Amino acid sequence: MKVIRGGRVWLGAAEGFREGLEIVVEGSRITDVRPSQPDQPTPSQETGAREAEVIDATGHLVLPGFVNAHTHAAMTLLRSYADDMALHPWLTEAIWPAEARMTPEDIYWGSLLAIIEMIRGGTTAFADMYFFEDQTARAVAESGIRAALAPGLVDGEAFEARLQTVRELAATWHGEAGGRIRIMVGPHAPYTASQGLSRAAELAGELGLAIHIHLSETRKEVEESLAQHGLTPIQVAERAGVFQVPTLAAHCVHVTDGDVELLREHRVKVAHNPTSNMKLGSGRAPVQKMLQAGVLVAIGTDGTASNNDLDMLEETRLAAFLAKMEEAPQALPAATCLEMMTVYGAEALGFADVGRIAPGYQADLILVDTSGPHWTPLFDPAANLIYSGKGADVKTVVVAGELLMERGELKTVDEERVLHEVRQRAQRIARA
Template sequence: MSILIKNGYVIYGDNLEVIKADVYIENNEISKIGKDLNVGADYVIDAKGKVVSPGFINAHTHSPMVILRGLADDLALMEWLQNHIWPIERKLKPDHIYWGALLGVLEMIKSGTTTFVDMYFHMEEVAKAVEKAGMRAYLSYGMADLGNEEKRNTEIKETLKLLEFIENLDSPRVEFLFGPHAPYTCSPELLGWVREKADETGKKITIHISETRDEVRQIKEKYGKTPVEFLDELGFLKDDVVAAHGVWLSDKEVKILAEKGVTIVHNPASNMKLASGVMPLKKLLDAGVNVALGTDGAASNNNLDMVEEMKLTSLLHKVHDLDPTVADAGTIFKIASQNGAKALNLNAGVIKEGALADIVIFDFNKPHLRPITNVISHIVYSANGSDIETTIIDGKIVMLDREVLTVDEEKVLDKVQEIIDELR
């Protein structure tokens, strides 16, 4: 299949140069970029007054948790988890996870996300939803053994089952990751097993690290080290680790993360809503740590809108550091696109010849996005996910003129409402 996008403002290349040009897509790659391209195509999209952007990479979320949106707000993290989230999660069945994932995928497609990194349970159902919707995802089963050997063996079995399922699915858009939940929920033995299997299989790892002060305190009391120091001593930290949060990091830990090539995924909305703290973004970037962006789950955000997340990131760090030059629009845009791709070794997050055709089109024909002056600034500070008009993933049009072509949106909305009405 071929697609020609004409007459748009194109965010071109690694340096985010905005040019007026056409973009030609063949199969699943960007083939040509230039003015007035004279090529035949199966589909032609007129992008006049619109912006052709790389799709965004949500590098940390829990997509089925959209089912729990709004059920337990305005609470501290541990109270939120232990007294509200975990009890209702115990009621969730595979069918619930499938429909929840479909709703999450719908939301992401409609707000400009083309790839996401997920951690939850019944992940085979998430893989089915991703495959149906035509999205790109990296999926992990959230492992937690709490030091219990029997539980550890169960978690290992579930993880290997997911790995086999995804390999048998043989989809170019669905990939597996190992997903140990966090150092405070996973024993050294389980973390060691994950490291060994990741080395053996070449698969990446996603994990939560240093989200709250209490988590750091627990690890220090148990192991006499901070979470990053503890993981480093285990030999766990390598450049295949995509670690969410990283809020409470010492200067020593930042240095370790940089040396080991670990990616840290910033989740500002979730961290603010749960009052977890403010990640030291400037320190991490200055040290050379690859920082990506994520929404976390919709139960603690409460949406999966990466465009909104960019604005929150920039404004949070400007006021936190009392410096308006911190977290500039270009840096934040790269964090939401190129840095996520780098974390996953994915040839995406950028519009250039030879890159995967994971592209979104913003409709700038709106009052809040005119006049068109600084495109990147407008996307970060003025736009939101509902300004995405078209989403192309792996060279296929998944959403056109705000209509998702792969999923019956009304059916998904009705089904998820039925599920939560039954569970409450």
């Protein structure tokens, strides 16, 4: 049993931050959120078991961990490998040829590096789409973080074999590691997996899995889809039956009113990736419009070859600023941002009991240090967090009741070893 005592606790957009509370964690779950009892030790009297471990949160914000709703974790191997290019040449000339040189073991180490970076920035769960996802699953299981992993699918000779990989991955990993791992089906996008979209949707339906896909990321993608099919990419996905299963759609930058209505009607969750959209020159997703229409929008970093980091606080701040930029300063207020990066993200990944500090929820919690100059004064902790907080202010991270980082020290991963491995492997991959 752990008790997190002190600090300001985030209870959701309606209640905001509250002081004078303590959070009781038993096993992987939060069992109580109650007024602080600072003068008494908290032994488990009924069982006579050892005393509770108290985590002192004085001077910190206590929040549900951040959820990164769209990334490609092992792309850490390609950080700063190819920059300042548009999406299509970037993929075909730089990224795909380099990815063809990656081994399963590379994916394992690249994923671990991403996980370290995410834990350090307060991310406790992420949605991933890549290849050799069994290696990412291994890294997730060992590190203690939570993830929804989608093996990417593209058209071509290997498509049927890849579907078989999805089956095997789901049989081995879905619901495993104490429920920390979920498997999704990852048709890359309508323009790269057009033949396979309906097969992917069928398989997801058969296995009871959700879909993770890229939709309407660039104007070029939408124009080519209209020219080829007379339909937007979102309409193509809908016609192929993708939305018959729960769907997480990354980007949705260039969407029509009809597209937004389709997303709402089918309860498609959107992962908004402002940095990647800006850096690749893809455009600005109409986030406020989608939220107002009743579409769930979560926040993702995308991969580190198009971002180039995995800092969810920075990502969410950019989402807020991008939404406000064109004379809409009321768009995406700090409290909404906090919901998007926690409970909306958890819902987008399919974790129903993650993302809130309440009894019955998974104990995925972070402590953010508010002692720095950029936190002073602290009129509105949500505003401080979103508009001036830094990823490095996250000091302690708990996932499923386990400490992954304590006062800045990682507990489950050998950081030095991982950095060394990735440096070596990235050199080999970059050598064409």
